[in-house]
Amino acid sequence: MKKDIMICGVGGQGTVLASKIIAASAMDEGCRVHSAETIGMAQRGGPVTSHVRIGDDVFSPLIPASGADLLIAFEPSEAVRNLKYLKKDGFVIVNSIPLKPASLGGGADYDGKAEIEFLTSRCRCLVVNSDELCRPFGSSKFFNIAVLGAAVGAGELGLKGETVRNEIIRTVPERFLEKNLAAFSAGCKIGEEKKCR
Amino acid sequence: MSKKYVMGNGAIALGALSAGVNLISGYPGTPSSEIIETASKFPHQGTYLEWSVNEKAAMEVAAAAAYCGARAMVTMKQVGLNVASDPLMSLAYVGVKGGMVVVSADDPGPISSQTEQDTRRFAEFARIPVFDPSSPEEAFEMVQDAFDYSEKYKTPVILRPTTRVDHAYASIEAPDSFKAGEYEGFVKDSKKWVIFPRLSYNNHLMIEKRNIEIGRDFSSYRFNTVSGSSDKAVIATGVSFAYAAEFLKEHPQVRFIKVGTPYPLPEDFLIGALDGVSEVLCLEELSPFIEESLLKLIGKHRLNIKVRGKLTGDVPSGGENDTDSAGRIIGSFLGLDSESKGLDLSSAPTPPARPPVLCAGCPHRASFYAVKKAMKGKKAYFCGDIGCYTLGNAMPLDMVDTCLCMGAGITMAQGFNHMDSDATAISFTGDSTFFASGITGVVNAVYNAADMIVCILDNSTTAMTGHQPHPGTGRNLMSAPVDKISIEKILLAIGVKRVVTVDPLDLDAAVNAVRECAELSGVKAIIFKSPCVAIVKSDKKMAVSDKCIGCLRCIKEIGCPALSVTDGKAVIDENLCTGCGLCSKLCPVGAIGGV
Numbered sequence: 001m002k003k004d005i006m007i008c009g010v011g012g013q014g015t016v017l018a019s020k021i022i023a024a025s026a027m028d029e030g031c032r033v034h035s036a037e038t039i040g041m042a043q044r045g046g047p048v049t050s051h052v053r054i055g056d057d058v059f060s061p062l063i064p065a066s067g068a069d070l071l072i073a074f075e076p077s078e079a080v081r082n083l084k085y086l087k088k089d090g091f092v093i094v095n096s097i098p099l100k101p102a103s104l105g106g107g108a109d110y111d112g113k114a115e116i117e118f119l120t121s122r123c124r125c126l127v128v129n130s131d132e133l134c135r136p137f138g139s140s141k142f143f144n145i146a147v148l149g150a151a152v153g154a155g156e157l158g159l160k161g162e163t164v165r166n167e168i169i170r171t172v173p174e175r176f177l178e179k180n181l182a183a184f185s186a187g188c189k190i191g192e193e194k195k196c197r
Numbered sequence: 198m199s200k201k202y203v204m205g206n207g208a209i210a211l212g213a214l215s216a217g218v219n220l221i222s223g224y225p226g227t228p229s230s231e232i233i234e235t236a237s238k239f240p241h242q243g244t245y246l247e248w249s250v251n252e253k254a255a256m257e258v259a260a261a262a263a264y265c266g267a268r269a270m271v272t273m274k275q276v277g278l279n280v281a282s283d284p285l286m287s288l289a290y291v292g293v294k295g296g297m298v299v300v301s302a303d304d305p306g307p308i309s310s311q312t313e314q315d316t317r318r319f320a321e322f323a324r325i326p327v328f329d330p331s332s333p334e335e336a337f338e339m340v341q342d343a344f345d346y347s348e349k350y351k352t353p354v355i356l357r358p359t360t361r362v363d364h365a366y367a368s369i370e371a372p373d374s375f376k377a378g379e380y381e382g383f384v385k386d387s388k389k390w391v392i393f394p395r396l397s398y399n400n401h402l403m404i405e406k407r408n409i410e411i412g413r414d415f416s417s418y419r420f421n422t423v424s425g426s427s428d429k430a431v432i433a434t435g436v437s438f439a440y441a442a443e444f445l446k447e448h449p450q451v452r453f454i455k456v457g458t459p460y461p462l463p464e465d466f467l468i469g470a471l472d473g474v475s476e477v478l479c480l481e482e483l484s485p486f487i488e489e490s491l492l493k494l495i496g497k498h499r500l501n502i503k504v505r506g507k508l509t510g511d512v513p514s515g516g517e518n519d520t521d522s523a524g525r526i527i528g529s530f531l532g533l534d535s536e537s538k539g540l541d542l543s544s545a546p547t548p549p550a551r552p553p554v555l556c557a558g559c560p561h562r563a564s565f566y567a568v569k570k571a572m573k574g575k576k577a578y579f580c581g582d583i584g585c586y587t588l589g590n591a592m593p594l595d596m597v598d599t600c601l602c603m604g605a606g607i608t609m610a611q612g613f614n615h616m617d618s619d620a621t622a623i624s625f626t627g628d629s630t631f632f633a634s635g636i637t638g639v640v641n642a643v644y645n646a647a648d649m650i651v652c653i654l655d656n657s658t659t660a661m662t663g664h665q666p667h668p669g670t671g672r673n674l675m676s677a678p679v680d681k682i683s684i685e686k687i688l689l690a691i692g693v694k695r696v697v698t699v700d701p702l703d704l705d706a707a708v709n710a711v712r713e714c715a716e717l718s719g720v721k722a723i724i725f726k727s728p729c730v731a732i733v734k735s736d737k738k739m740a741v742s743d744k745c746i747g748c749l750r751c752i753k754e755i756g757c758p759a760l761s762v763t764d765g766k767a768v769i770d771e772n773l774c775t776g777c778g779l780c781s782k783l784c785p786v787g788a789i790g791g792v
Contacts, residue, residue, distance in 0.1 A: 010551060012773070023366060027202060035366040037204075039227060039309075044553040044588060045758050059442035061332075061365030064520035066539030077548035088540055100761040101549045114546045122540055140772055 001031055002055035003158045004063045008082045009074030010099050011043040014144035017171070018072065019050030021148060025159045025167045026054045036061040047078055054158070070156050072147055074130075075099045076112035079119055091156045092125045093147060093191075097140070126154055126194050133186060137179045145172070145180045146187035153191020161188060201369050205333035205362040206231035209272075209300060211239065211371040212340035217378030219267035219295070220245045222255040224633065225662035226274030227309035228363035229302035233272055234663070237674050243377030246674040248665050251603070251633040252277035256284040256299070263293035263353070264390060266381040268344055272300040275314050276602065280634070282319070287392050288353050289323040290400045295380055296344035297353040304360050305482035305517035311583070311602060313515055315483035316357040320460045324404050326411055327355040327460050328420075331438040333367040335420060339457065342418075350411055352404075359482060361436040361517070412461035416469075420457030423470040427452045430471060431527055433480040434459060434487055440523035441480050444535065451531060462490045471502060478530045479506035482518055505530065555588045557759035558735065558775025560727030561654050563701035565589040565596040566755055566779065567725075568623060568652065570704075571711035576620040578613040582606035582635075584627040585661045586654050593756045597625070604634030610649045611642040621715050622649040629659035629667040631684060636691075642720045643692045650714045651693070651722040653684055656729040664732060684724055694719040701725040704782045730775045737776025737791060741767050744788035751780040751789065 005022060009015045016037055023033045031054045038048040051063045063085050071086050073079030073094040086092065098112030119125050128150055130143040145168060151157040152164055165184060172180045203211065210232050213221060221244065223233050237246050245262075249255035252273040262269035273281060278301040285299065301319065304310040320327035328343050330336035340356055347354045388396070415421060425445075430452035433441040438455045445453050454470045454477075456463070471477065479488040488506035495502050505511045512518070512526055528535025555562050565586075568579070581587055581597030582605065590597035599609055610624035626635045631653055639651055659665040666672040671681040688696045695717055697710040707725065714721040747765045751757075759773035760780060769780075769789070781789035 011553070012556070023202060027200075027368065033202070033366075033368065036361065037364055037366075039364050044556060044585065046551050046553040047548075057446065059332075059439040059446070060520045061361055061436070061439065062519055064443055064524070067520075077546070080545050081548040083540060083542055083545065086540055088538060090540075101551050110549045115548075118544070118546055122542075 001158055002057070003070070004068045005052040005054070005070045005072065005157070006063055006068045006082060006085050007050040007052070007072045007074070008078045009048055010078060011038070011045050011048045013074045013099070014141060015048055015050050015074055018144040018148055019052050021164065021167050021171055022052050022157070022159070024171070025163045026052070028163050028167060029159060032056050032058070034058050034061055047081060049082060070151065072151060074143065074147070076115035076119070077110065080115045083123075086123060090123065091154070092119055092123050093150055093154065093156070094119055094125065094127055095130045095143065095147070096127050097130045126150060126191065128190060133190065134183065136186070137183050142179060142183035146183040149184040149187020150191040153188035154195045198370055198372055201371055202366055203235060203333070203369055204231055205336050205358055205365050205367070207235035208333040208337040208367065208369050209340050209356065209358065210235035211369055212337040213270045213298070214239060214241055214244065214375035215371055216296070216341045216344045217268055217376065218244055218270050218344070219377045219380060220259060220262040220269045221272065222247045222249045222258045223272035224249055224252045224255055224277055225659050225665045226277050226302070227662055228304055228360040229272050229274045229277070229300060230662040230665065231363070232300060233674070234665070240374040241377070242375065244375065248667065248674055250668060252281035253284060256281040256288070259297060260284060260288050260293070263295045263297035265383045266295040268296045268378060268380070270298045270300060270340075273302070274310065275301055275303045275316050276311055277301070278316060278319055280603065285353070286323055289325050289404070290397045291390065291392055292351045292400065293347060293353055294351065296347035298340060298343045298347060299353055299355045300358070301355055302358050302360070302363050303483060306360065308360055313483055315486060316355060317459045317486045318484060320355045320357070324408060325352050325354055326350070326415075326458065327357050329357050329435045329457055329459050330362055331435055331455065331457070333362060333365050334369065335457070336362055337369050337371070339420065346411070350407055352407075359435050408461040412464050415458040415461065415463035416466035418458055418463065420455065421463050421466045422455045423452065425450050425452040428473055428475045429531055430454055430474045430477040431480060431530070432456060432477055432487060432491070435482065437480045437482055437518045437523060440518055440520045441527060443520045444524040444527050448531070448533065456487055459486055459490070462494065464494060467491070467494060468498065471500070474502055476503040476505065478511060478527065479504065480512060480518065480523060480526065481506070552591060553588055554591055554756065554758050555585065556730055557757050557773040558730040558777040559585070560656060560701045560725065560730070560777070561586045561589060562594065562755055562757065563704065563707065563727070563777065563779045564652065564654050564725035565594045565625070567701055567704060567707035568711050569594065569596055571708045571715065572621060572623070575715070578610065578617070578620055578622050580606040580610040580613065580622070580624045582624070582626045582630050584630055586625055586627055589625065591756060593753055603630055604638055607635050607638030607651055608641060611638070611645065611647040614647045614649050618648065622647070623652060624649065625652045625654055628653060628655040628657065628669050628684065629665075632668045632682070636687060639688065639691050639693065639720065647720055648718055649720055650711070651688070651720065653722065653724045655684060655724050655726045658729050658732055660729045660731065664729065688722045693722045695721045696724065697722070698724040698726055701727050702777055702779065704779065730777070735775045738771050738774045739769050739776050739778060739781055739789055740771070740792045741769055742788050742790065744786050746786055746788070748785060750783055750785060754783055755779055
């Protein structure tokens with residue numbers, strides 16, 4: 001299999017765990033994997049990206065422009081910021097809940113709506129509301145696992161749901177496992193529903 | 198043996214452990230920090246690991262191990278090598294017995310650094326070999342080779358990964374447990390191990406001769422490679438090789454040269470690889486190191502080859518390369534189409550700027566705010582330092598007037614005091630930075646009778662680089678617990694006039710401490726002590742009630758990322774809030790409270 005997957009968001013949203021689970025799942029299915037993370041100062045509330053590159057013919061740890069098959073965005077404006085990485089026929093899964101910048105300067109009236117409108121008009125897109133999706137689990141911190149479910153459900157991850165589920169079991173601390181698995185299933189369901197439409 | 202999915206830094210750790218390394222020391226610094234951390238996580242026997250107090254200490258600890266015939270590795274970021282350059286320059290003359298690898302991680306961009314300096318220059322300056330890996334897989338093998346070359350030529354060698362290699366993940370086939378190698382132990386020989394002018398002179402002559410030999414040896418090194426046969430060639434080093442390969446995999450006829458050992462230059466290899474070439478493009482990051490080396494080589498051998506790169510403006514002189522820029526630059530050099538056909542992004546909304554900020558609930562925010570409040574309306578200079586708290590410069594806090602390098606906050610505040618004694622000079626130094634290079638600054642200030650306030654922002658960890666322990670934490674990498682070294686006692690022993698320890702989240706007490714110290718003469722210190730919120734997790738939350746009048750003072754004064762505005766009123770993001778309560782203390786109508 002050859003697949004380039006980019007995950008983007010804001011430092012602190014839990015993008016790294018999602019990318020680690022995708023990479024490990026791909027390896028479980030016998031693929032060669034490379035990935036890269038944003039580490040350092042940007043992790044403190046700045047834009048962060050994870051690049052997961054599945055396939056044999058890979059040199060750069062970073063996905064080339066217009067190279068990503070799938071863009072998983074934890075935040076609407078971050079999806080737009082990284083859209084240059086998406087292939088023309090690539091797929092976007094985007095959280096519709098915006099994260100406003102900390103200072104009042106520049107982003108005070110940012111609400112993510114224009115971004116979602118732009119995304120849905122320009123590319124194949126699954127819009128997920130993290131507040132609604134994660135409400136049963138008590139915290140939007142479960143979004144990073146739920147969104148993996150959405151990618152599996154929509155048939156865009158290229159990995160078996162069972163493989164990803166097993167990797168979640170291996171990775172997530174025991175005390176959070178039950179809720180994470182429930183979040184994963186909820187995500188799968190949303191992905192499948194949207195796919196059927 | 199099994200496959201391990203690790204970061205480039207993990208690959209370096211696995212490579213060193215595979216080489217039977219006896220000692221690894223270092224000081225944390227992005228992008229190098231995970232090397233020692235990964236080494237500590239894999240089962241190993243007989244390898245001594247330490248987080249040193251700074252890079253100079255780490256280099257010297259490792260040098261002693263190499264004098265004993267043991268294999269030693271020392272890790273740091275590129276600016277750390279500046280700190281460790283004193284021992285390194287001398288060590289290059291003295292040489293080693295056991296293999297010694299200095300890992301100095303460069304940071305093109307820069308992404309998390311003060312400078313875009315190039316460690317390959319340092320290697321050339323110190324006259325020691327340098328290895329430049331283009332991927333985690335290569336770094337894993339190169340570090341092992343580096344130990345062999347170090348022992349063969351009895352010299353410290355440098356491994357120079359860059360951020361994108363350090364932080365890229367790959368599968369590495371490596372043993373599951375490791376055992377350190379045997380070593381002879383230190384054999385006394387003062388003619389060999391004590392640096393004196395005579396020894397330096399003799400060894401200088403030896404080193405220059407030896408480096409010619411190493412350059413020849415490197416000419417057959419397996420990570421110096423050439424493919425293709427065109428008369429226009431592309432030379433790439435480090436991760437730029439990987440970027441170039443993404444483009445050139447579609448053009449296998451193009452002559453494509455990788456230099457894995459930039460110094461000493463593998464001249465014979467390059468002369469062969471460039472045979473029949475009329476023009477060559479050098480794709481590298483930071484400085485035009487290979488480009489300049491090639492120009493010298495071409496001059497020396499009177500070759501008729503045109504060299505393009507940073508010096509000719511074909512490659513940007515600053516910032517990092519990537520697959521797209523590499524494709525564009527190579528495409529234009531070769532006259533090939535490099536246009537990637539992506540989505541139509543015209544009329545895309547501009548994403549909001551997201552400069553990095555102090556975390557929600559970070560105690561540093563409260564410390565800065567307390568000093569700001571206490572010094573309001575008074576002339577003061579605020580000298581920051583290296584760590585999370587450099588982010589205190591961001592609006593609306595705006596409490597960092599200067600930031601230069603590790604430890605400079607204290608000494609620069611002293612300098613400001615001597616130049617402008619009407620102002621209050623205040624420095625901000627983190628706990629790890631204080632141990633790394635702040636103590637001598639306080640001694641200097643007390644000795645030279647300065648008037649200033651030293652603020653220590655003590656969150657009991659090295660937070661920015663991933664929460665490494667330091668001498669004040671009571672933990673080290675080998676045995677826990679160890680005695681905590683008290684910052685307060687150090688300051689008192691130096692002769693600081695007044696040392697106050699205060700919880701910054703107790704805003705009134707913190708403000709009073711600053712006011713009290715500002716009235717005293719001499720060197721005073723305030724230790725703002727409160728744990729990092731990323732380590733000590735809190736279940737407490739704050740919420741805004743209906744009483745909010747929408748003055749937004751909370752947002753305008755402290756800039757906490759958990760606070761935002763909806764319908765003209767303040768809102769707290771419960772996912773981010775740690776319940777520190779700082780915002781509640783500035784609300785004029787008491788609308789913010791715990792839930």
